[in-house]
Amino acid sequence: MRLQIAFDMVSIEEALEMAEKIHDIIDIVEIGTPMIIKYGMQPVKRMKERFPQLTVLADTKIADGGEIEARYAVEAGADIVTVLAVAADNTITGAKNVVHKAGKELYVDLLSTPDIIQRSKELETMGVDYIGVHTAVDVQQSGTTPFNDLKKLSETVSHTRIAAAGGITLDTLSLAMLSHPDVIIAGGGLTSAPDLRAAVLAFQNKMADR
Numbered sequence: 538m539r540l541q542i543a544f545d546m547v548s549i550e551e552a553l554e555m556a557e558k559i560h561d562i563i564d565i566v567e568i569g570t571p572m573i574i575k576y577g578m579q580p581v582k583r584m585k586e587r588f589p590q591l592t593v594l595a596d597t598k599i600a601d602g603g604e605i606e607a608r609y610a611v612e613a614g615a616d617i618v619t620v621l622a623v624a625a626d627n628t629i630t631g632a633k634n635v636v637h638k639a640g641k642e643l644y645v646d647l648l649s650t651p652d653i654i655q656r657s658k659e660l661e662t663m664g665v666d667y668i669g670v671h672t673a674v675d676v677q678q679s680g681t682t683p684f685n686d687l688k689k690l691s692e693t694v695s696h697t698r699i700a701a702a703g704g705i706t707l708d709t710l711s712l713a714m715l716s717h718p719d720v721i722i723a724g725g726g727l728t729s730a731p732d733l734r735a736a737v738l739a740f741q742n743k744m745a746d747r
């Protein structure tokens with residue numbers, strides 16, 4: 538089980554400073570969609586240049602133009618690129634072909650997907666690398682969590698790595714762990730902590746203790 542930290546609402550310098558504190562204990566660093574909307578691929582490029590050993594995920598959430606948008610991300614140094622599950626199959630396979638040609642990986646985000654069981658089966662057939670459930674930030678306020686969807690996903694796919702995101706904190710981490718995801722993603726649950734390194738270590742310790 539790997540831990541991914543999402544840098545969403547921070548500047549490039551702040552993201553680099555935070556990564557400096559935890560690069561040796563974090564598994565995946567995500568440049569979040571808000572950062573990509575604000576700064577383009579610069580934070581992906583800067584993160585990978587500063588920490589070449591780190592696995593950097595560009596949360597592009599591609600919805601169309603799969604080939605070209607995935608290409609921008611891998612050219613910037615992304616190891617993992619994200620595309621939306623609700624995108625057309627052609628978009629997903631176009632992005633997949635580009636990232637696989639570059640030796641990188643494709644993550645498909647089930648955000649707002651109406652039938653996650655059916656779509657996950659289709660995605661697995663398409664040969665994507667990761668499928669992730671995700672409770673949107675705008676939906677988390679109503680108390681919705683990704684854990685039921687994660688259970689469904691874990692019972693549906695057999696050979697694709699699975700992940701969960703959406704408001705996961707140290708307190709709710711054990712609920713995610715029940716479904717044994719390959720990746721647990723935390724944004725605010727880590728980045729808002731007063732001591733980031735201690736927070737990442739607390740997550741990692743709990744994930745190792747199962």
Ligand SMILES: O=C([C@H](O)CO)[C@H](O)[C@H](O)COP(=O)(O)O
Pocket residue numbers: 543544545569570571596672673674702703704705722723724725726
């Ligand atoms: O993908 C994300 C969201 O859509 C904003 O772009 C977040 O990175 C993801 O949800 C993890 O962040 P938290 O929900 O704060 O844990």
